[in-house]
Amino acid sequence: MKHFVAFILFFSMGCYAQAQKVKGVITDNAQNALVGVSVMIKNHEIGTQSDEKGYFELSGVPEGEHVLLVSSVGFKTKELPFQAIKGSVDLKGIILFEGDEILREVVVSGERDNKFSRNETAYVSKLPIRDFENTQVYSTITNYLLQSQIVTNFDDALKNAAGVDNLWTSTGRGGDGAGYFTLRGFSVQPKLVNGLPGLTNGTINPANIERIEVLKGPSATLFGNAVSAYGGLINVVTKKPYIGTGGALSFTTGSYGLNQLTADFNTPLSKEKQIYFRLNTSYATQQSFQDAGFRKSFFIAPSLSYQVNNRLSFSFYGEITQAEQTNPMFLFLNRAAPTKAKNLEELGYNNKLSFTSNDLSLKNPTQNYRVEMDYKLSDRWQSQTLVSKSNTSTKGYYSYLYDLGVFDTVTFTRFVNKQNASTQTGDIQQNFIGDLKLGALRNRVVIGLDYFTATAISNNSGYAFYGNVTPQGGANGDYPYTAAVEDTAYPLSTSGVDAALSTQPVGNSKTQYETFSVYASDVINFTRRLSGMVGLRLDRFNNRGDLDTSDDDYNQTTLSPKFGLLYQPVLGQVSVFANYQNGFTNVAPALVGNPDEGPQTFKSFKPEQANQLEFGIKTNLMKNKLNLTLSYYDIKVKNQVITDPTSIFNKIQGGEVYSRGFEVELNANPVKGLNIRAGYSNNDSETTKSDNEEILNRRSLDAGAKTLYNFWANYELPVGKLEGFGFGLGFNGSSERFAINYASTNEFILPAYTIANASLFYRASNYHIGLKLNNAFNKEYYKGWTTITPQTPRAILANITYNF
Known part of the structure; x- marks a missing residue:
């Protein structure tokens, strides 16, 4: 307690020594108070947000000349020079004018006090509304949070989102x-970049991430089913050009051969024409903690913004990746027969073995490009045209280990093939965004058209048997489909694998589908405290399937609605919300009819539907220093195609799955320099109706663990001789989970775990030095989805970053 009191006195004296205050009131052009506007001192980590009356107050401002940055999504950023003298500076009325930044991000110098949260985004609702006003739940993982944890891969970044x-x-x-990630009981892959489709066959490079937005619940109404799942979707927001010149060079090194060099550079190409350019690039190599395995990648991301005039602007963003890796060797459990081991102890797995070699690798070149055009039609309406193109390829050797269940002991059979595949996507969107009054009601509206197409080309070889292994490292060449016992050698080399694949056929397929959509969403303010959201999407799906035949062609039309209500019992500080959200999956026709009675015929089906009911509470207390989201959701998936109980030759729509649970996420900045992030989720999932007895009345394997939790606290000394020094502490973990859970198999349960992490750092005006310890207690733990995948043991990372 004595140390705590001393700390408080020290902190208070530091603030008193810089007692200058800056205050003011922010309104729009109609003199309406603006809530939640970001107010920051340029080149200083001093910031706050306006309250419900538009009022703000900044303390601890050093004496001298400064520039105040005032910004809010949907308004033009304003820079106000002022001089801080003893006492307080009253800037009085500050007016923000609506601008052309509705769906574009503005990067400014200075940072919020609460650096782990961001309560405004234009992507989640395709409208400039804040999290506090949004009836949908989403998690935001900021760039500062990733930097404080020295995150070098996308998987570690998503550990910061509750329920993921x-x-x-x-x-x-x-x-x-x-x-693949689990989200609200369903699997999801990251497929969205800046609100547009952006695909990858590998991992996403965090060097160009400004933040990650995890939208919770079915989100097909605004985004369609191509990039979303029933549990939600993952949107990566990239770094964008900003006014000024600057950048950073960073080097990270660590355990298991990690070396990563990144660079970030921003410059004006023409200040007069307001053309700004930004380039992010990264080169990284890393080995596996196992006896073989590696990943190396080169990444470059150019971006350009051009403000033609007060009405028209253009933006270009690109990400180009050249990556090569060995694919991780999961242990696939048998999905149709009892496993001989029920847990890790019986399995006797030596997780330091990779069962592969560095000769057998895959190359994953990826390109994502996006062009945006924003045009201000009037004071109330904005036009936005968006075009995106993605191309991802795979070339090299892929292998996996599968328990066929035909040997007397636990044995996994290796299968290999040669990959030569690519996927191209294209998307064109036209959005009209409005902010207008109908009668006495304020309406924030988006009306959009969307065309999406995807083409997949595969020239993969067939899979060849390539020996057997035991979890302890034993190996044999006994081909499982013959009575004889063979003892053939299967070397883990390209020449050996090529010889085995020489008799395998090589595929030649090209498939394609496209979607035409129209959608609309309206946020209606009935009063200052009560608002509602209503949305609807009409989706026309055209599956051309294999382009060499028309037998698999089909079309489907789907309506996807969305509703929400939000009430603020404490204006600008507490909101209570409820929503109904929808997702869907197109279902291909199936052959039905008894073949003994004549030719079978195709039967069409309606799209599968997922409907969510959710309610909860959000807080924005202490001038954005305490953000809490608590929600309960209930998702029901229906219209799954199942076998008719009265005839095995007929298919009917009637399968059902439910997933329900609650989530808590906290972002807090209780004192200056201290940021806290915490999350907890509990999910209950079950297949309640299905013709597949293997999964009926059981928890879905893609639901993952029932309970997940995460915590990270970062403290940086704000004043004194040790100013800039800091440390971070945290943990993340889960309850036990099923690796396999079918009626005809034994349950294989992966145990619960808690992983501790810590960091030390020093931050100066132009550089940052940090150390990070992951898995501090060297916990052995596993994840899986009908698989067993060992996770990385203790690792230490070191980073140095120079800012200019």
């Missing part, structure tokens, strides 16, 4: 090689 966990590490294979 990794199911399946990126394999690099064609089509779906990106990582």
Whole structure:
């Protein structure tokens, strides 16, 4: 207690020594008070937000000349020079004018006090509304949070979002090689960049991430089903050009051969024409903690903004990646027969073994490009045209280990193939965004048209048997489908694998589908405290399937609605919300009819539907220093195609799955320099109706663990001789989970775990030095989705960053 009191006195004296205050009131052009406007001192980490009356007050401002930065999504950023003298400075009325930044991000010098949260975004609702006004729940992972944790991979970044966990590490294979994550009881892959489709077959490079937005619940109404899942979607917001010149050079090194060099550079190409350019790039290499395995990548991301005039602006963003990796060797458990081991102890897994070699690798080149055009039609309406293109490829050797269940002991059979596949996507959106009054009601409206197309090309080889292994490291060449016992050698080399694949057929397929959509959403302010959201999407899906045949072609039309209500019992500080959200999946026709009675025929079906009911509370207390979101959701998936109980030759729509639970997420900045992030989720999931007895009345495997939790606290000394020194402490973990859970198999349960992490750092005006310890107690733990995947043991990272 004595140390705590001393700390408080020390902190108070430091603030008193810089007692100058700056205050003012922020309104729009109609003299309406603006709530939640960001107010920051340029080149200083001093900031706050306006309250419900538009009032703000900044304390601890050093004497001298400064520039005040005032910004809010949907308004033009304002810079106000002022001089801080003893006492207080009253800037009185500050007027913000609506600008052309509705769906573009503005990067400014200075930072919020609460650096782990960001309560405004234009992507989640395709409208400039703040989290506090939004009836949908979403988590935001800021760039500062990633920097404080020295995050070098996308999987670690998502540990900061409540209710999100990794199911399946990126394999690099064609089509779906990106990582899989569980979200509200359903699997999801990251497929959205800046609100537009952006695909990858590998992992996403964090060097160009400004923040990550995890939208919770079915989100097809605004984004469609191509990039969203029933549990939600993951949107990556990239770094963008800003006014001025600056950048950073950073080097990170660490355990298991990690070396990563990144650079960030921003400059005006023409100040007179307001053309700004930014370039982010990264080169990284890393080995595995196992006896083999590696990943290396080169990444470059150019971006350009051009403000033609007060009405028209253009933006260009690109991400180009060249990556090569060995695919992780999961242990696939048998999905149809009892496993001989029920847990890790019986399995006897030596997790230091990779069961592969560095000769067998996959290359994953990826390109994502986006062009945006914003045009101000009037004081109330904005036009935005968006075009995105993505291309991702896979070339090289892919292998996996599968328990066939045919040996007397626990044995996994290796299968290999040669990948040569690519996926291209294209998307065109036209949005009209309005902020207008109908009668006495304020309406913030988006009306959009969307065309999306995806083409997949596969020239993959077939899979060849390539020996067997035991979890302890034993190996044999006994081909499982013959009575004889073979003892063939299967070397882990390209020449050996090529010889085994020489008799395998090589595929030649090209598939394609496209979606035409129109959508609209309206946020209606009935009063200052009560608002509602209503949205609707009409989606026309055209599946061309294999372009060599028309047998798999089909079309479907879907309506996807969305509703929400939000009430602020304490204006600008507490909101209570409820929502109904929808998601859907297109279902291909199926052959039905008894073949003994004549030819079978195709039967069409309606799209599968997921409907969510959710309610909760959000807080924005202590001038954005305490943000809490608490929500309960209930998702029901229906219209799954199942076998008719009265005839095995017929299919009907009637399968159902439910997923319900609650989530808590906290972002707090109780005292200057201290930022806290915490999350907790509990999910209950079950298949309640299905023709598949294997999964009926059981928890879905892609639901992951029932309970997930995360915590990270970062403290930086704000004043004194040790100003800039700091430390971070945190943990993340989960309850036990099923690796396999079918009626005909034994349950294989992966145990619960808690992983502790810590960091030390020093931050100066132009540089930052940090040390990070991951998995501090060297915990052995696993994840899986019908698989068993060992996680990285203790690792130490060191980073140095120079800012200019």
